[in-house]
Amino acid sequence: xxxxxxxxxxxxxxxxxGSIKSLVENVSFNVKRKGSLGIVGESGCGKSITALSIMQxxxxxLKASRxxxxxxxxxxxxxxxxxxxxxxxxIRGKEISMIxxxxxxxxxxxxxxxxxxxxxxxxxxxxxxxxxxxLVLEMLDKVGIPQPERIMKNYPHQLSGGMLxxxxxxxxxxxxxxxxxxxxxxxxxxxxxxxxxxELINDLRSSYDTSxxxxxxxxxxxxxxxxxxxxxxxxxxxxQGSVIDIFHNTAHPYTRGLISAVRSLGDKDTELFTIAGTxxxxxxxxxxxxxxxxxxxxxxxxxxxxxxxVEISASHKSKCWLYNGGDTSD
Amino acid sequence: xxxxxxxxxxxxxxxxxxxxxKVGRIGLIGVLIVVxxxxxxxxxxxxxxxxxxxxxxxxxxSPEFLFGTDDFGRDVFxxxxxxxxISLKVGIISVxxxxxxxxxxxxxxxxxxxxxxxxxxxxxxxxFAFPSILLALFIVSxxxxxxxxxxxxxxxxxxPVFTRTVxxxxxxxxxxxxxxSAKSIGLSSISIIMRHVAPNILAPFTVQATLALSSAILxxxxxxxxxxxxxxxxxxxxxxxxxxxxxxxxxxxxAIAPSVFIIATILxxxxxxxxxxxxxxPKFKL
Numbered sequence: 001x002x003x004x005x006x007x008x009x010x011x012x013x014x015x016x017x018g019s020i021k022s023l024v025e026n027v028s029f030n031v032k033r034k035g036s037l038g039i040v041g042e043s044g045c046g047k048s049i050t051a052l053s054i055m056q057x058x059x060x061x062l063k064a065s066r067x068x069x070x071x072x073x074x075x076x077x078x079x080x081x082x083x084x085x086x087x088x089x090x091i092r093g094k095e096i097s098m099i100x101x102x103x104x105x106x107x108x109x110x111x112x113x114x115x116x117x118x119x120x121x122x123x124x125x126x127x128x129x130x131x132x133x134x135l136v137l138e139m140l141d142k143v144g145i146p147q148p149e150r151i152m153k154n155y156p157h158q159l160s161g162g163m164l165x166x167x168x169x170x171x172x173x174x175x176x177x178x179x180x181x182x183x184x185x186x187x188x189x190x191x192x193x194x195x196x197x198x199e200l201i202n203d204l205r206s207s208y209d210t211s212x213x214x215x216x217x218x219x220x221x222x223x224x225x226x227x228x229x230x231x232x233x234x235x236x237x238x239x240q241g242s243v244i245d246i247f248h249n250t251a252h253p254y255t256r257g258l259i260s261a262v263r264s265l266g267d268k269d270t271e272l273f274t275i276a277g278t279x280x281x282x283x284x285x286x287x288x289x290x291x292x293x294x295x296x297x298x299x300x301x302x303x304x305x306x307x308x309x310v311e312i313s314a315s316h317k318s319k320c321w322l323y324n325g326g327d328t329s330d
Numbered sequence: 331x332x333x334x335x336x337x338x339x340x341x342x343x344x345x346x347x348x349x350x351x352k353v354g355r356i357g358l359i360g361v362l363i364v365v366x367x368x369x370x371x372x373x374x375x376x377x378x379x380x381x382x383x384x385x386x387x388x389x390x391x392s393p394e395f396l397f398g399t400d401d402f403g404r405d406v407f408x409x410x411x412x413x414x415x416i417s418l419k420v421g422i423i424s425v426x427x428x429x430x431x432x433x434x435x436x437x438x439x440x441x442x443x444x445x446x447x448x449x450x451x452x453x454x455x456x457x458f459a460f461p462s463i464l465l466a467l468f469i470v471s472x473x474x475x476x477x478x479x480x481x482x483x484x485x486x487x488x489x490p491v492f493t494r495t496v497x498x499x500x501x502x503x504x505x506x507x508x509x510x511s512a513k514s515i516g517l518s519s520i521s522i523i524m525r526h527v528a529p530n531i532l533a534p535f536t537v538q539a540t541l542a543l544s545s546a547i548l549x550x551x552x553x554x555x556x557x558x559x560x561x562x563x564x565x566x567x568x569x570x571x572x573x574x575x576x577x578x579x580x581x582x583x584x585a586i587a588p589s590v591f592i593i594a595t596i597l598x599x600x601x602x603x604x605x606x607x608x609x610x611x612p613k614f615k616l
Contacts, residue, residue, distance in 0.1 A: 057513055060444055085518075093515030105507040110529050119525075120515045171515065 003072060004179055004211045005031040005054065010067035012049050012058065012235075014282065021283040023062070024050055024235045029228075031179065031211050038222035038243070039215045040258065041232030042279050047215045050232075051181045054213075055096060056080055056088050071095070073178060094124045097172040099201075101184040103164035107156040113140075114152035117171050124175055139170040143200060162193035166200065173204055179211045186221060198224055219262050223247065231255050234279050234290040237309060241316035251318035253295045289321070297322060347609040354605030360598025367414040375408035380563050388581045398583040400573065406587050409565035413588070416566050417595065420481050420550040421543045427485025428546075429539050432492020439493065440500025441523055451497070454490040462487045462545075463552055475558045483553070484546045495538045499531035506530075533610035537603055544599035551592050567592050 012024035024046040031037045039047045053064040069080040073095065078087065100106035107116055117136045121127055127135070140148035143166040156164060165185065172180055182201065186194040202225055205212055214225050222229055222243065229246045231239040231254065239252040250256045257275040277294040286292070288303035295302065301321050309319040348354035367374060376396070377383075383403040391398045397406035439450040457465065469483035503509065504527065512522045553559030554568030562569060567588040574584035 052510075055514055057510060089516040089518060091516070092513065098511070098514040100507050100511055102507050106511045108508040108512070108526050108530070119512075119517075123516050168511075171511075 002033045003030040004033045004035075005213075006068070006070040006072070007050075007054070008068040008070070010050065010053065010069065011065045012046065012053055013063050013065045015061040015063070016283075019283075020065075022235065023282050024053075027067070027235075027237055029230050029237070029240065031213060032228070033178075034209050034211055035228065036205070036212045036214060036226045038226030038229045039213065039232060040217060040219060040222050040229060042217060045232045045279055046235040047217075047232050048183055051098070051183050051213065051215050054080065054181060055092060055098060056083070071179075090124070093120050093177070094175045095177055096179045096181065097175070097177040099165075099168055099172045099180060099182040099185045102188050103161055103168050104156070104188070106168050107164060109156055112153055112155055113159070113167050116156075117152075117167065117174060120171055120174055135174065136170075139174045140167070142204070143167075143170045143173075144196075145170075161189050162197065165189060165193075165197055169197070169200065169204070173208060173210070176208055177210060179213070180205070181213045181215070183215045184217070185214075186218070187216070194221075201225065219247075219258055231258070234285065235282065236290065236319065237317075238291065238319045239317065240309070241313075245313070245316040249313075249316065251312055251316065251323045252291075252320045253297050253322070254291050289319075344606070344609055348602070348605055351605045351608065353601050354609065357598050357600070357602030357605055360594060361602050364414050364418060364595050364598065367411050368418040371411045371415045375405075375411045377405040377408045379404065379409050379412045379565050381405070388577060388584075390581070391583055397587040398581065400570075400581075400584055401577060406570070406584060409570060410567070410587055410591055413565045413567045413570065414591070414595075416477070416560055416564065417547045417550060420477070420484065420560075421547045424481045424484035424488065424546045424550075425539055425542045427482065428488040428492050428542060429535070431485070432489045433496055433535065435489070436493040436496025437500055437523060437527065440497040441504060441519070441527060443501075447497075450493065454493045457487070457490045463549060466549055466553055467556065467558060470553060470558045475553075475561060477560055477564070480550060480553055480559045484549050487549065488542050488546060491542065492535075492538060495534055496531060499534050500527055503527055503530045534607075537607040537610060540599060540603035540606055544596045544603070547599070548592070548596055551588075 007030070008028050010024060010027045011022060013020045014023050027050060029037065039050065041047050049058060049062060052058050054069055058064060064081055067081070071078045071080050071091065078091070080088070080091070083091070107113075114133065114136055117139065118132045121132045121135060136152060137148050140152060145151050145163060145166050151159070151163070159167070169185075185201065186197050189197060198221060201212070204210070212225070214221065216222060226243055229241060229243050230237050231246070231252065233254050239246065239250075239255045241251075245251070246255060247259065250259060254275070257273075260273040261275065275294055280290060280293070286303060288301075288305060289295070289307055292298045292302040299321055307319050307321045307324055309317050310324055311317050312323050345358070348358050376394075381404065383399060383405075385403070386395065386399050387403040388401055389395055389399045395405050395407065397410060400406055400409075435450050435454070439447040460468075466483045466487045469486060470479055473479040473482065509522060509526060512526050517525070550559055550566065551568030551571070554566040555572040557569070557572065560566035560569055570588040571585060571592070574581070574588070577584055
């Protein structure tokens, strides 16, 4: 078993006016070495905080209350949730790094591009200024920034969103980390730029042999970049499997809803498909399946008892009564 | 020395921007006049501040005594000029005290939140609950009235405003993605505060410092007026005003000169602060 990251029974809570509410419940997944895992779900379903918890970046009132997050590198095995600050600081940016959603705010407005990318090298290496400069230049060139000598002297406000996202990507990749967590890296960008950025991430990933966790609400992004997928709903995994399982043997009404909601250029006259209702708020879950109220195929049992996340094939799991007996017929 | 050069360049740029703005121009000139008076006091003043001309008591303004003389026969103009020195000194040192302690407390409260925040802001709220002049009076009467204690008292009184401003800015900066990003590349909390938080809150902090300077000068004048600030025979605008009351009808110039200088100085600093806010933070421009 060659996993770079193993998350087992992760629970994340929020302290709200003294009461504790659960935001993410019993989430388990693995990221294969050189693999790519997509986490998909609606806004507010716990995707981003799961990502932040891997980096131990949750701060009060959020807390990873239970579970294990194991990072494996060769023979080394580190429990990130129990790692102390010093260990964690060495991992961040060097072993695991992040790409953020909003390139416009992910860079400090007061520093030049060179200073910001260079900062990563300053923290983790003993390189001299001239060497840092050379590496930054190389990296900017690799992420496809034209005239890197000029651009690296610029401040973030002088660059466009697409360019800034390239800068953020070069910051994440400059130390060749083993794992990249990309938290909606294309959401804030134009559609044309989105495709370029995804292609860039894919190219770099294969040339650097890096694993990636791609967090998104866009199934199109998942289809383009990921091998494994987990579908989040209201803080739980509702479906988990390979990208083929998810798209071709969809085994959860919510996933099916997400797929139907994707619009392609062809369908002009059809109405937009939506899943009625909204994600229930943390602390307001019923005793049954959390999707039951919005589900078009809900059975009587759905609002009575919560289904388990069961295996329906070797690589495919679903948390739905419809598939609980292993019956995948539609 | 790269950072020094860029600092100078930034300051020059800000001054240029200030001069473009009419309000900023007036404020800057006013402040500059006070600074020149204070720095060049020995050259500008025509007489010694304590020298008594017994033959010319309560004389109206004349070429020899520009602003007239007081009941001891001392030259009011010279006292005003040296008073500027005291006002500015009190202003700068007390703002220095409150700004540095407010900066540190505000960053601690805003960055760490939770208990630290609760304790710091609790104390600040208690300080806030007193009218500032009353609190300053209390502190001075406990410590004893003199220049140093006046500066300490004013420093303590204006600390809460700084703490609050800094804390609010830190909280808004902290929610920016570049702070999470800085954490995600492995920076320690202290480095994040020094490199990414502190520089990003300098704009509101500088504005607050300018405005606090004017209120510190005003508080000193009020304390001296009440007899608990700068002690005679040192010239302070507040105490000069206080002493002038007795001769208000006989020698109105005694009241007019310090009043005009207090008002003009406070106004200049406030105008400068307002304009500085526009220059440093275009978002607030209305």
